Amino acid sequence: MDDDRAEPGALAPESLRRRRFMARGAVASLAAAGGAAALPGAVQAATSDNLPPNVPRWMREPGAGFLNPAYGVPSPFEQHVLRKLPDTPPPFPTATRTPLQSLFGTITPNGLFFERHHAGVPPIDPAQHRLMVHGLVERPLLLDMKALLRFPAVSRSHFIECSGNSMAEFKAPGKGSVQDIHGLISGAEWTGVRLADVLAEAGLLPSARWVLAEGADAAAMTRSVPLAKALDDALLVYGQNGEMLRPEQGYPLRLLLPGFEGNMSIKWLRRLKVGDAPFHTREETAKYTDLMPDGTARLFTFPMGVKSVITAPSARQVLEGHGFREITGLAWSGHGRITRVDVSVDGGRHWGAAALDGPVQSRALTRFRFPWVWTGQEAILQSRGVDEGGNVQPTRSALLASDGQNSAYHYNAIQSWQVASNGEVGNVHV
């Protein structure tokens, strides 16, 4: 199948869609070579010996009654697809990570959406929950969930990424999976109220410039939000992928600032105070600032930069058998829509445009796909995202040249996965 090998740089999505992905005759050769034995998990020719396949035992008797009828759960065969906890022991839980290597499309199931919290998950009774809006407003407000649910609503798909995602890569290549390294990113369809509508009900005073958002957890998480963002696309969300927010995602109410660092999308939202200047809370001064090589620290670096990562093949996976496989991954940008993702299989010497699943949405996860035929050679797989603002995902050396190695946040460099000749995939810095 060497003749069918993808030539990076020579492939465009349109041609790929029309192109046969397996060489004509591959099936026949496979059968001659012993079928599945030659190409693990691949196509067998159907013959009189295996046609029709044996009737499996689950066709011989009716299935169980409804499995988990009221609220379904995954197949027992999928019990390895889980969020991963950090090694940090209780009572200091910090985060769980999304199993990017096992997921498809752009939706992260709510049960697998990454978590990050600073004082555990508060067990909020929604009937008791209130949102206060005060400060530089004409009419301070106190809203309960029933009031918020009566505002006009909107549903939109957006990613949330912890600004500390991938932070260990500033120092050295992590040994774990893509989940371990980059798993603090997830995507969902959110439903809620435009923050602009709520602020209009309160009536902004002319001096209003910033909004303090406070969570109802024991950390009383607080961040300052520029008024321009609050009036642009900020939402107060109560719905996530069709149902109410999960407890660990801010049930019953979360501020959602599309594209901004995840920490600012305050969970368990209880208070919005309008001011004329940023509030300089702990989480935007001592934390969530970016230490530069010259010793100064950047404050208020809100949007997450354009970024992408190949989720399969990725570190800790082992390629089974040569031949065609699709390289797939996710791209996103805090600045708007992804317009292009380039993929390289030779460490960045040649690049080809990946296909993007549509509709591509602003500040949302975008699934990309790139065809590849692996013939057993060593390879270095990379992806490079580009957004509608013309921002291009940087190489690691370019990122370090500008930001140094002391930052912990906003790591968005190109990820390199090294494929060994035995099929093992690992993380490398090139």
Next chain:
Amino acid sequence: MDDDRAEPGALAPESLRRRRFMARGAVASLAAAGGAAALPGAVQAATSDNLPPNVPRWMREPGAGFLNPAYGVPSPFEQHVLRKLPDTPPPFPTATRTPLQSLFGTITPNGLFFERHHAGVPPIDPAQHRLMVHGLVERPLLLDMKALLRFPAVSRSHFIECSGNSMAEFKAPGKGSVQDIHGLISGAEWTGVRLADVLAEAGLLPSARWVLAEGADAAAMTRSVPLAKALDDALLVYGQNGEMLRPEQGYPLRLLLPGFEGNMSIKWLRRLKVGDAPFHTREETAKYTDLMPDGTARLFTFPMGVKSVITAPSARQVLEGHGFREITGLAWSGHGRITRVDVSVDGGRHWGAAALDGPVQSRALTRFRFPWVWTGQEAILQSRGVDEGGNVQPTRSALLASDGQNSAYHYNAIQSWQVASNGEVGNVHV
């Protein structure tokens, strides 16, 4: 707030987006009238007595460690949001229904996606599962899941609706909720392989016209699929909302025929046989045909007609308090994109265009929204979907005039919800 009442027919989405949804001064009047007592669940003026709100108990101590860290679950306060089983006793389970009245946006969480099966849920081991492709093909194939996962993939959002959804409405208005009446419709982002790609691998013979699809359940569910559909947008899906299919949705492989009656999207797909004519299986002759008033039966009525339903307010709900509320619901069509949804609050005398959440996708659930101020008058709420083919959702009398009352499938008439002056909402046929 009478002056702010929505005038059906006079409202367009653009004007609504710019319009304050509560009359200016409403908050002050509310405070004077006793705040929440006057408008249950609505806005209170914040005063020195309630500002800041009492610190709730969940802010006084750290939250629990990670709640269901590996695979999260909904809040204990959401335990009423469940699929509903039929009254039919075991061992003959038939279906569960999606709680449309409690959901947001367009994604149905996998745990709440409606189910319909004819012989229970087979406990399939994906390592043992095979798909056979045979009949009028050059190269019969036997594919395991690893082979299918190596084909080029695509992710797309589509609804699935049981063609028997809402069937009781042919006879008389159901007494239940929107879940009971219309709950055999759900939507998801699906990931899988284009059926056209698999058929190309097998190589279609010139006489190929139809494809038989067979499921690996004990019912061996079989349906005939026109080749044109198979080569157009049909998918072999393994992913649903980001993760592997749930067992009750066909794990590990399902045929997805976007827009066609749900029964044809064969679950637990094990066999595709290409033929030159339909196969006339039980499920397309004795069942899933449409008995007409003249005694003939329509066969092969595949696409689900254009349809919509208001999910809130809907039957069994009770409106709490007068004032602004958003009328919201879902629209879909088996023929393509929804282009318009009209809403009436006076039983169809006047209509206004609802706002549609974007991006609107073909053969996918579309969320619509329409502003309404309820002042305590009786009202009859209706929605009417229109698709890109110009198909208009019929009134019930128009549907019965053409199809009679003997059909059980493809009921897509306009739903009328009657709001009583005490706020109770019920199902009526007008």
